[in-house]
Amino acid sequence: MRLRSGVYTSGVIASLKNNRDIVLFETNIGHAGEFIDRILYKRKAAVIPILMSDALASNQPSTCNVAPSLCNSHARRQFVDVINHFPDEVEQLLERYGEIWKNEHKIMELKLSLLERLEYHKAHSLPILEEIKWWGETHFNQQSIEEN
Numbered sequence: 001m002r003l004r005s006g007v008y009t010s011g012v013i014a015s016l017k018n019n020r021d022i023v024l025f026e027t028n029i030g031h032a033g034e035f036i037d038r039i040l041y042k043r044k045a046a047v048i049p050i051l052m053s054d055a056l057a058s059n060q061p062s063t064c065n066v067a068p069s070l071c072n073s074h075a076r077r078q079f080v081d082v083i084n085h086f087p088d089e090v091e092q093l094l095e096r097y098g099e100i101w102k103n104e105h106k107i108m109e110l111k112l113s114l115l116e117r118l119e120y121h122k123a124h125s126l127p128i129l130e131e132i133k134w135w136g137e138t139h140f141n142q143q144s145i146e147e148n
Helices: 032-040 072-081 087-110 114-124 126-141
Strands: 008-015 021-028 050-053 067-070
Touching (some): 008 032, 067 072
């Protein structure tokens, strides 16, 4: 068994129904998924919480059931990291992500409610995300890109 080294800081923002947030931070050798497990272990399972994070496996809880919502900023950053190797492909994907960011700015300008924001993204951003997903799956199945 390999001993852990390094220190990680994990943060959690819990948005409540009364429009207030609870913000928690923890700095230690543990991973975010373990932090989430400790926070949620007593939670009643009436409603499964939505957990937004990057896709790193150690950030996912192992003992609590959550509805995963993976972060588009982190996904976009993965493309930025390889733009020098695949400039044409990545540039197209970054332009598509740019449209999603523009949608978010429009939502802020319009001061939409959370439900209105969701509906706006479903109408305007979801088709773009589905296109990005289709692109990745197609190229992965054709073995023209790697899983990472």
